[in-house]
Amino acid sequence: MNNSDPANRDESPCSAGAPPATLSVPRTLQAGRLRYKGSIVAREGSIVARESSIVARESSRNEYAECALIDVMRLLALRHGESIGNKELRLQGRADFPLSERGLEQAALAGQYLATFGWPIAECYASPLKRAQVTAETVCGHLADVPLTIVPLLAEMSAGALEGQTWEALKTVDPPFYGRSTADWLNYATWGGMTQMEYFDPIHAWLDATFPEESLIADRTVLIVAHAVTLRALIAWGLSDRTNNHIGLHFGNCTLAVVNVHAGLSGQRRTLEAIIPTEHQALLLGSRRPGFSPSTMQE
Secondary structure, eight states: OOTTSTTTSOOSGGGGGOOOGGGOOOHHHHHHHHHHHHHHHHHHHHHHHHHHHHHHHHHHHHHHHHTOEEEEEEEEEEEOOOBHHHHTTBOOTTOOOOBOHHHHHHHHHHHHHHHHHSOOOOEEEEOSSHHHHHHHHHHHTTSSSOOEEEOGGGSOOOOGGGTTOBHHHHHHHOGGGGGOOHHHHSBOGGGTOOBHHHHHHHHHHHHHHHSOGGGGGSOEEEEEEEOHHHHHHHHHHHTTOOSSTTTTOOOOTTOEEEEEEEEETTEEEEEEEEEEOHHHHHHHHHHHSTTOOOGGGOO
16 A cells, blocks of 8 residues: 555554554544544533523523512403404495494404403403494403493594595505505505504503503503504504504404513513414314304304
8 A cells, every 4th residue: 555645644643653554543433533522522512502501591580580570461452343344345444334243243252252261351441433342342241340431542543535445446546555665554644644653642642641650560451442553553552662563463353462561570571472363262262162163253
């Protein structure tokens, strides 16, 4: 064998002292050693990573302990059931469409769901528009002694002259309507309606007045029944984020959003706990109540 040939040269650390040929280490074994050493390094790295993870978890536990959760205010935001306007695929705004038959069943389902799986509700507030008010009345009919207050500010955002138009017709009435950016979507000022912040600001002011900071430490659950854009305003307030970051959230009829405001020793922690569509409410009720089959809930 020609050891001057790099292809045949023993590259092991032992080759420097020209050891006897019998001590030459085959390349496969060398590679095995390297893999073995690499494995040790990897395992040691893994141990360090695990130790770092343990430290991080301990730090997290300490931080959590410092912010021990004392009480929570729970805000339940419920969109109204299907209305005649929804059924006819219309932009409703403040046009006062009543509930459809399907909408009435959705409202009854939401009431049954909250009565079965929900928290004890202290009070309920609702939009004055028929589709929301009747939904609230139906839901409260399934709950025990929940006072209902109608709040005009909770009426849906005004879309001006576009209200009542079918979504198909809007392609002709307002061609750029479907091409708007997300930031401009909630802006009906061109048609005599409202901008997002014109709608959000009064609702947030009402929420601030109705639920002042000191009241948020109480363990209580409040239900608000209103509209899709109203739910976005409520979530924005609940998460202390009054931007349009929540504009992409979809709320079908009688979808329930749950926002928690935890009060801790080092301040508040606000979370959007869940968004529960009416179909999921039906499935959960079906699992709890054998034979429960809301036929008109099927698409």
